[in-house]
Amino acid sequence: MGYVEFAKTIKQLTQEAGQPAMVSMKDIALRCGVSVATVSKALNGHQDVGSATRTRICNMADEMGYLTNSAARALKTNRTYHIGVLFVDDRRSGLGHEYFSAVLNSLKEEAETQGYDITFINRNVGNKPTTYLQHCLYRNLDGVVIACVAFNDPQVLELVSSSLPVVTIDHVFNNRIAVVSDNVNGTGALVRHVFALGHRRIAFIHGERTAVTENRLVGFYRACGELGLEIPPEYVLEGVYHDPDRCGELVQTLLRLPDPPTCILLPDDFSAIGGLNAIQKMGLSVPEDVSVTGYDGIHLASVIHPCLTTYYQDTTVLGRTAAAKLIELIERPKTALLDRIIIPGRLQEGQSVRYLNL
Amino acid sequence: MGYVEFAKTIKQLTQEAGQPAMVSMKDIALRCGVSVATVSKALNGHQDVGSATRTRICNMADEMGYLTNSAARALKTNRTYHIGVLFVDDRRSGLGHEYFSAVLNSLKEEAETQGYDITFINRNVGNKPTTYLQHCLYRNLDGVVIACVAFNDPQVLELVSSSLPVVTIDHVFNNRIAVVSDNVNGTGALVRHVFALGHRRIAFIHGERTAVTENRLVGFYRACGELGLEIPPEYVLEGVYHDPDRCGELVQTLLRLPDPPTCILLPDDFSAIGGLNAIQKMGLSVPEDVSVTGYDGIHLASVIHPCLTTYYQDTTVLGRTAAAKLIELIERPKTALLDRIIIPGRLQEGQSVRYLNL
């Protein structure tokens, strides 16, 4: 039986069985008259394989539809080309949040183009509860991206202090790579923007106290300081991210002050909607009576009415960078710089901030 | 060296190395004075192991922090406890869409509680481009959930017609399990609802032609028929999902008709915002002058003003069911019913539809 006939037979067999009848290196070796070792080397680009043999093997591999068995490779090399992603979605602040799903999507794409797949980390192995770290070890993950979680969770800390390559998003740990959105300058940019439009009485409703929030507060106070603004303490309130109702209430609180602000910075675009509603409910309108800004720059911001002045966080670069840095750390641990990488965003002007005649 | 000392040593070693120094069945076997085979059986609950030995082995496994090596198990058993998810996010209609991220999240949780991890399917293996199917085979995925893709993509069809266990969401294939949102009754419910409120001139802006859209059209025309409504063809327009601008334009088109509708059904909540804006831009208001409904019942619908009357799609049940059905198909292929499962939603009344005095 000649070469071509044999190939046909193989295909027919696989067709018939309905199963793709996984072809292994052994099969290729058999057909090429070489050893499995040679096949492995040829396919992996090692140098001690003759160029004629190499092309013969590679062609045969294509011909036969060879696919690496990832489990076997992982077993032998301890490399899975799988990176874990830890996103927690309590109260819809994880995947449900457009910011994070956009970051995730970009992260996914970068990882995939580099040959890595992503998988979610959770707290069980088989049907037994475990820790995040154990789950990662069980799956032999090459590395982990952590985002959108309670970073003081003991299980998260265990993961961060493990020997696994880790990249965190929007939170900085010592001696770990962190990719963070530029919350300091982002908030600062908003302050300076509304200041330039004449606003002096600027209030800030921020989210729950997290690393992100701390940075936004720093950005806020620093910018105000540089502009010579004295912000009364009652202008700075703790709200809740992604909670239009709560933020709406706080907006009303602010507007009922004896000396109300002319502009209110809200924790994010979504909760800004609550602000808009609350203001409208008081018979006032945006931006004529009160100005408002959001944060995030999600699609929503530009389609609501009035569309929001906000600070766009570059989710694409954030996700891509996180993936790229993690892979760098995995593949070249010696040279990877353990540092904090700040991703700048961009002020996005809408119609929610009025020009104030001074 | 006694038992306790030995245990300590192990722990110290792993601490020092910084590496968790994976302990294998071999280590347990050594310490328990049994063979690896026995360890394997004990840990996997086989019957031919003495109960004393069994508990000794299990305790030791816990003690030493044993974790199954998933790669080795996968290699031997061809089961990875990994299910693939195919979500495509062209033009932000995948993960960026709250509907799908909610489905994904629910799917993830159900899979995880059953001991399965989820991973995204893409089109490369290593750094070479391949098909979705090849990717699944390369990763030895136990099964696949397909959602939110162009279901006529040849690569998707290849996957669907492969021998892999497959569950599709919102699209039905022959002899495959499909989990679909009840678009027929959902749209019907909206029609009946606005009819009950007195509306007779009801327009429908639907999304691009997909299986989902077809069902909604069926639901629309069927309900209208049952109610004895004659819908003029110019009342039914093809819009674009998740596109407020385009849908806004179409709303204006409808309202400029000589005999405009009193109520407009929009393709989803997000694009309904475009409808609201467009109406406002014409100097009209919702619901006083025109009534509007959305679809999806995402969080947004209830926070905008006026909040939307919409049809809530039960993303939680959708995702959970998809995962559960897929796992059933994987684990009990003989008894799993290859069928279409319809997940009902719920009409969610807002303030965007007015009561019309007839």
Add this chain to the structure above:
DNA sequence: CGCCGCTACAAAAACGATTAAGATGTCAAT
């Protein structure tokens, strides 16, 4: 007593790849 059947374990062969170490052949230099 001898045999059967049972329980409880061990031995060993896989799964499919990687890789160190060894083998072979060729050719140039001595």
Add this chain to the structure above:
DNA sequence: ATTGACATCTTAATCGTTTTTGTAGCGGCG
């Protein structure tokens, strides 16, 4: 001719499981 260097390929061990087959011991039964 011998040697070494080099290129090219093979052998064989190994990763950590699972699973088939084998076997020792023991009690019961005719």
